[in-house]
Amino acid sequence: MQGSGNQRRSLTLEEIGQRAGVSRSTVSRVLNDHPDVRAEVRSRVNAVIAETGYRPNPAARALVSNRSGLIGLVILTDVDELFGDPYFPELVSGIQEGCAEHDLIFTIFPIRGDDGRSDTLVSQITRGMVDGVIITAGPHSDELIVALRDRGVRVVVVGQPADERGLLRVDVENRVGSRGAVRHLIDHGAQPVGFVGTTPEYLYGVERLAGYREALVEAGLGPDDRLVCLDLPGAAGGYRATTRLLEEQPGAIFVATDPMAVGAYRAIADAGLRVPDDIAVVGFDGLPRGPQLDPALTTVVQPVAAVGRTAVGLLAGDQDGVEPILLPTELRVGASCPRAGIDSHADPAAGGRP
Amino acid sequence: MQGSGNQRRSLTLEEIGQRAGVSRSTVSRVLNDHPDVRAEVRSRVNAVIAETGYRPNPAARALVSNRSGLIGLVILTDVDELFGDPYFPELVSGIQEGCAEHDLIFTIFPIRGDDGRSDTLVSQITRGMVDGVIITAGPHSDELIVALRDRGVRVVVVGQPADERGLLRVDVENRVGSRGAVRHLIDHGAQPVGFVGTTPEYLYGVERLAGYREALVEAGLGPDDRLVCLDLPGAAGGYRATTRLLEEQPGAIFVATDPMAVGAYRAIADAGLRVPDDIAVVGFDGLPRGPQLDPALTTVVQPVAAVGRTAVGLLAGDQDGVEPILLPTELRVGASCPRAGIDSHADPAAGGRP
DNA sequence: TTGAAAGCGCTAACAT
């Protein structure tokens, strides 16, 4: 009747020590991989721990060490957005991997945007309950972020500026990525190159627009604001913005998000035009669970999972470098804007559908 | 320079007591709404708390009281499933509401199925770190559930049997709901009524099949196993199962999940048949973010958000009744199987598309 | 009604 059966009252370090014939300090050392323990004693203690199924009390641990081993992802968007956006599963996967690497426990705090208690609660739970949090963009985040930081919680922001707030930040190279994409469109040859993107409350939208402008300037093509059409992210916004843009008769369009590219495709088709022959299109996102377009969209792939992993690394490490970490994107070439000179015009011999 | 500015070192009860001119015990009483505090003292203490922005240390609280105020949703399915299934956003919303009502903090533990550490970690964190957990179905859940229960964590299972494991359980009336649905199909008149459902590793699949059988027996129609076609949940499985079922020439089909109904619609169309004229269809789920079908699917609406809310209530209360709570479903009548006698045949005068 | 004191289970000096 011994072993790992169901004991309701939990064991304590002291009791483990008694059974192993050592003091509670020694057991604590074994538990925390402290070097100064004789191998024989260590294995004896480990045997007792295994036999009893003992687990240290996390609350006691957190109290004395101020570390809980918990990493939180605070999601301030509402449930619909959370489950609808293909961004989150990627981020969550990455964080999971990072937590596994660093032996941390991963937990998501889904805070309702309209939940007045959110900042109170989060600041409460994070006082010693969570070692670090990753916060994704959200309208109400500012106050919360500042509150957490002031309480000494390590905070990594994702998808939003770190400002001078002294926050850690991980994100992707939005500007560089979109500059490369637009360069690709320019090399493709069709002119002029228009921009369909989001209104400026989205940081990534601003950055991607900046990259677009840089590429034009580099190519000696002065940016023309009539070629920039902004709307809400998502297919509907993409449709509207593209419809407006088409009046300027662009030869190519850089669309700041893949969902918007869905709308762009629709608008282009509705205008009686074809991708890529009449208009070349390049998107941005390249998420595994993102939209699948036909013809396959050339897009800037952003490494969202890597962002998650990196964010955890930042939280786990104790480096205090406040420099944002921006991960590089990669252009994935599809049929919507083939590589210039190689397959820029569909090969008639290749035939239609397989 | 006073007030709620950013102090790195957190205040303690003792310090609050000093500033308010009382002992730490009194402050603790105020914090916990203990009645035996003079109103004047109470408000003085509260003033100091508000002024300083003091928050009790949750770890210390958890250590001494064995309660953390955290409710966890343990999700054992992998990320793809989590974000793909319209079930989860509903459940999450409901739990959020429940936690708000009971002043609990809601956190999701996304455990990777292949993560060997899962049971170790979860049992670790839940020792005092989490007051109660809600666990959704999953292949590896058994071991974990038992481990948690043995450590005295309150566990509510959702979407899986409580067995004799002494677990709390909240779910929907799968059996009763599907019995009603099949009754509705029988009343509709088309014969025979087939069943498209999931293979029996899904509890809800088993229960919905049982309800189907009950309805047939009640109606004096012996159940015929050739009319029962099982496959994986999801549209593809629904398509396969329905295709097989169509060989038996059913006049009506009860499909155990709405996603399978998507496949059923497709199979019926591929067979050159129409819904509802040739075959009436009733589904099960009715989730807000579930598939939208045309003609609109008559389906059994399961109150998933209410399940989440109820689960939290069970965790928050200290009732130890182990009886499962099964919430009633509701039939939502659409065009795929109209109410008998009222609009069972499409009105030709109603015209085609608008 | 309030304060003093004990102790939750653990870690980390400090001894030895």
Place this chain on the structure above:
DNA sequence: ATGTTAGCGCTTTCAA
């Protein structure tokens, strides 16, 4: 290399 001791910040008897 190991044991002893002193807290971490809180709740909760027990006295007053």
